[in-house]
Amino acid sequence: MSSDVKDTPTAVGPAVTRPQADSTSEAAAQAQVRPIVWTIAGSDSGGGAGIQADLLTIQDLGGHGCTAITAITAQSSVAVDHVEPISDAGFIAQLDTLWADLKPRAIKIGLLTGPEQVKLLADWLAQRQAEAPGSLPPIVLDPVLVASSGAMLNTTEASDQFDPLLPFIDILTPNGDELAALTGVVLDSPKAVVSACEQLLKRGAKAVLAKGGHLIFDGAETLHGQPAGPRCVDLLYSAELKALFDGPRIDTDNTHGSGCTLSSALATVLAQDYVMEDALAVVRAYLHNGLTASQRFGAGPGPLARTGWPTELASFPRVPLPGSALNRAYGLEAESEQAKLPEAPFTPCEVAELGVYPVVDSVEWVKRLLQLGVKTLQLRIKDQSPEAVEADIALAIELGHAYEARLFINDYWQLAIKHGAYGVHLGQEDMAIADLAAIQRAGLKLGLSTHGYFEILRAHALAPSYIAMGHIFPTPTKQMPSAPQGLTRLHNYVALVQPHRPAVAIGGIDIPRAFEVAKSGVGSIAVVRAVTQAKDVAEALGELQCAFESAPTLPTAAALAAQPQERECSDA
Numbered sequence: 001m002s003s004d005v006k007d008t009p010t011a012v013g014p015a016v017t018r019p020q021a022d023s024t025s026e027a028a029a030q031a032q033v034r035p036i037v038w039t040i041a042g043s044d045s046g047g048g049a050g051i052q053a054d055l056l057t058i059q060d061l062g063g064h065g066c067t068a069i070t071a072i073t074a075q076s077s078v079a080v081d082h083v084e085p086i087s088d089a090g091f092i093a094q095l096d097t098l099w100a101d102l103k104p105r106a107i108k109i110g111l112l113t114g115p116e117q118v119k120l121l122a123d124w125l126a127q128r129q130a131e132a133p134g135s136l137p138p139i140v141l142d143p144v145l146v147a148s149s150g151a152m153l154n155t156t157e158a159s160d161q162f163d164p165l166l167p168f169i170d171i172l173t174p175n176g177d178e179l180a181a182l183t184g185v186v187l188d189s190p191k192a193v194v195s196a197c198e199q200l201l202k203r204g205a206k207a208v209l210a211k212g213g214h215l216i217f218d219g220a221e222t223l224h225g226q227p228a229g230p231r232c233v234d235l236l237y238s239a240e241l242k243a244l245f246d247g248p249r250i251d252t253d254n255t256h257g258s259g260c261t262l263s264s265a266l267a268t269v270l271a272q273d274y275v276m277e278d279a280l281a282v283v284r285a286y287l288h289n290g291l292t293a294s295q296r297f298g299a300g301p302g303p304l305a306r307t308g309w310p311t312e313l314a315s316f317p318r319v320p321l322p323g324s325a326l327n328r329a330y331g332l333e334a335e336s337e338q339a340k341l342p343e344a345p346f347t348p349c350e351v352a353e354l355g356v357y358p359v360v361d362s363v364e365w366v367k368r369l370l371q372l373g374v375k376t377l378q379l380r381i382k383d384q385s386p387e388a389v390e391a392d393i394a395l396a397i398e399l400g401h402a403y404e405a406r407l408f409i410n411d412y413w414q415l416a417i418k419h420g421a422y423g424v425h426l427g428q429e430d431m432a433i434a435d436l437a438a439i440q441r442a443g444l445k446l447g448l449s450t451h452g453y454f455e456i457l458r459a460h461a462l463a464p465s466y467i468a469m470g471h472i473f474p475t476p477t478k479q480m481p482s483a484p485q486g487l488t489r490l491h492n493y494v495a496l497v498q499p500h501r502p503a504v505a506i507g508g509i510d511i512p513r514a515f516e517v518a519k520s521g522v523g524s525i526a527v528v529r530a531v532t533q534a535k536d537v538a539e540a541l542g543e544l545q546c547a548f549e550s551a552p553t554l555p556t557a558a559a560l561a562a563q564p565q566e567r568e569c570s571d572a
């Protein structure tokens, strides 16, 4: 693998074990493999929440946990009998000692026993920031007020008690009770949740995850447009992104430490450089699996099970589509902005694997590739008026049919419908503006671009004909707002997508890398330069094809053909 590829080898499973880790350089190498995650929280002697839950979670998701303990609690599954805050000196000593040697890639803050500890921590963070601007990693604050047994863990009820910390916090993760206590807003509707989040943003929070586990609104079932049973809807609210994560409410009372688990899981995934919305998608799936497999140990609610990095789509939340009833209930989009959602899945491609998939910018290239036997290809013309490109698009479509090939038209979906194309390829931003219902009704196949977990979930909800995942490696062909995904993530995405529909990898794939990419089991590789800049195009196509033939066939791809194409999110 090339060194410019951002890859996190521990994204799944345990770290690589090194035989001798006693030298400084060896220790540093270890630290790079498992990112260091701090938890600043209280000890739960019952092992279900607090520091104990955090360490288990951090380890389970591929991090190395370090702790700064804020309080000792005498706690079981049914009671909190004693809370003893650590001394100020003891608190700061832990932070200083860790900072000197074990710098964090992310921090989770849990129980702080009152305004004094909040101020101590805020001052300590401010000093680190002043000494080295930009040295603080992502910080998650779980504003713990009450234990799940109902006991108060925090000495004050002041709604502004966490405000000194807010400037340092990347995301605040209150449950319904905490959100109400921090804002004074009565959370009796989805829009009230939004206004509480808005208030916290005005007070300095960068983002809020308003957890829906405790929130039940009148008529909530009807918001989902389907008899789905009790749901849990979390709202991510920041200036840049407002998104819902919707999943079934798991029928268990083993929720002891669920807030601690969520926030430490989030810190651990953020420490592996995932963007917030992707990290939240993973964390919701982790909670789903942990609650589902949870067990009781004492007389009261048990803790969540530790089930490792989630890999199956069924564990992940649904991300409601633009124009969906759920988004409208939260007021996340104006009625006038509603996208036209299709009423049925898109026509599936008749093959489970799309193979070598060149993306080219002229009808001449389309013709040349068809003559060389290419069966999946895309015409991607950028920045021209529809009038200027119509004749070329019409001719390319005609050629595609003549050669019985799968020709996708990028962007110009109206022309693709008008001229009866095999399919259309659209980006994420197009999903909100294109008439997806018209594309589906016309029987055209639809391919969608994605760049991480969140976009994969949003694309999957539309039941497209394929999902493209990029950019795997750095590419000069297109300016990308997101980071390269790398091979480890690609493996995870393929496992998620390909049991349901064809997956396509794109971005920076040349012939040597095609062999690495094919090992992920992905059924298709989309390329621009590997074909258009090849000295010998026929030879390049042959070598790219070779990459697939040398790679193991994964059962997921083979299973696809037999899989009915269901639409996962019919909540319009």
Ligand SMILES: Cc1ncc(COP(=O)(O)OP(=O)(O)O)c(N)n1
Residues within 6 Å of the ligand: 357, 359, 378, 380, 410, 411, 425, 426, 427, 428, 447, 448, 449, 450, 468, 469, 470, 478, 504, 506, 526
């Ligand atoms: C197969 C495939 N995957 C991704 C893309 C990128 O599409 P999009 O996000 O719409 O960006 P542009 O190509 O329009 O710049 C693609 N074209 N093909």
Ligand SMILES: Cc1nc(C(=O)O)sc1CCOP(=O)(O)O
Residues within 6 Å of the ligand: 359, 449, 450, 451, 469, 470, 471, 472, 474, 475, 476, 477, 478, 506, 507, 508, 509, 526, 527, 528, 529, 530
């Ligand atoms: C058009 C395009 N879309 C991408 C995405 O990730 O969505 S990457 C990409 C460019 C791919 O070109 P090359 O094969 O030359 O790297």
Ligand SMILES: [Mg+2]
Residues within 6 Å of the ligand: 410, 411, 425, 426, 427
């Ligand atoms: Mg496009």
